[in-house]
Amino acid sequence: GAGVSQSPRYKVTKRGQDVALRCDPISGHVSLYWYRQALGQGPEFLTYFNYEAQQDKSGLPNDRFSAERPEGSISTLTIQRTEQRDSAMYRCASTPGYEQFFGPGTRLTVL
Amino acid sequence: AQSVTQLDSQVPVFEEAPVELRCNYSSSVSVYLFWYVQYPNQGLQLLLKYLSGSTLVESINGFEAEFNKSQTSFHLRKPSVHISDTAEYFCAVSSARQLTFGSGTQLTVLP
Numbered sequence: 024g025a026g027v028s029q030s031p032r033y034k035v036t037k038r039g040q041d042v043a044l045r046c047d048p049i050s051g052h053v054s055l056y057w058y059r060q061a062l063g064q065g066p067e068f069l070t071y072f073n074y075e076a077q078q079d080k081s082g083l084p085n086d087r088f089s090a091e092r093p094e095g096s097i098s099t100l101t102i103q104r105t106e107q108r109d110s111a112m113y114r115c116a117s118t119p120g121y122e123q124f125f126g127p128g129t130r131l132t133v134l
Numbered sequence: 135a136q137s138v139t140q141l142d143s144q145v146p147v148f149e150e151a152p153v154e155l156r157c158n159y160s161s162s163v164s165v166y167l168f169w170y171v172q173y174p175n176q177g178l179q180l181l182l183k184y185l186s187g188s189t190l191v192e193s194i195n196g197f198e199a200e201f202n203k204s205q206t207s208f209h210l211r212k213p214s215v216h217i218s219d220t221a222e223y224f225c226a227v228s229s230a231r232q233l234t235f236g237s238g239t240q241l242t243v244l245p
Contacts, residue, residue, distance in 0.1 A: 054231070056232065056233075058233075058235075063143075063237070063238075064237050064238070065138075065140075065224050065226075065235030065236050065237050065238050066178070066224075066233070066235050067235070068232045068233065068234070071231065071232060078231075079231075079232065082232075114177070114178065116178075116233075121166055121183075121185060121228060122168075122180060122183060123180075123233060124180070125170075125177045125178040125179070126177060127176070127177040128177055
């Protein structure tokens with residue numbers, strides 16, 4: 024397909040486990056963004072990449088969160104030692120400029 | 135720093151009635167403004183955007199928004215809503231790549 028894809032769409036994990044969330048952007052889009060959306064709130068910025076370079080990670084809540092985009096295309100957001108407060112919708116977006124195109128999101132539930 | 139305030143969390147309206155969803159922002163620099171829509175069980179979709187030029191922007195499905203710099207507002211309007219417009223609407227501002235979202239307005243169109 025031509026849109027942004029994310030996998031898995033749903034992830035249920037136990038507290039303390041590590042999870043990896045994947046984002047496959049639109050082909051050719053230079054920039055890739057990660058957001059987190061709590062229930063009843065708007066998405067909040069986590070981090071973004073231009074090509075493979077992480078330009079801003081100021082939104083990552085703590086050092087359990089990390090992201091990479093090693094070849095400038097697919098990106099992985101990793102959460103180590105998950106906690107219940109990490110439960111949220113994680114959204115990825117890619118853009119060739121100012122308009123961001125969002126994927127369907129990954130719903131993470133930490134039990 | 136920038137922020138977005140969506141004054142109404144829930145807006146119920148009858149079919150074919152007009153609607154206005156309010157959005158105010160604060161930023162110390164020039165911004166780009168966006169409205170995104172999230173239909174039930176779907177991802178975020180761009181509805182319309184203001185980058186420059188005419189302060190009145192329109193979407194293909196009858197929504198419009200007007201950028202008012204003096205009032206720092208970007209309210210979304212539609213003269214006659216349909217049942218299919220039921221969704222959550224997010225206002226967002228961007229000045230340096232990342233988007234800052236409001237908390238969203240749930241528009242419910244009643245028959």
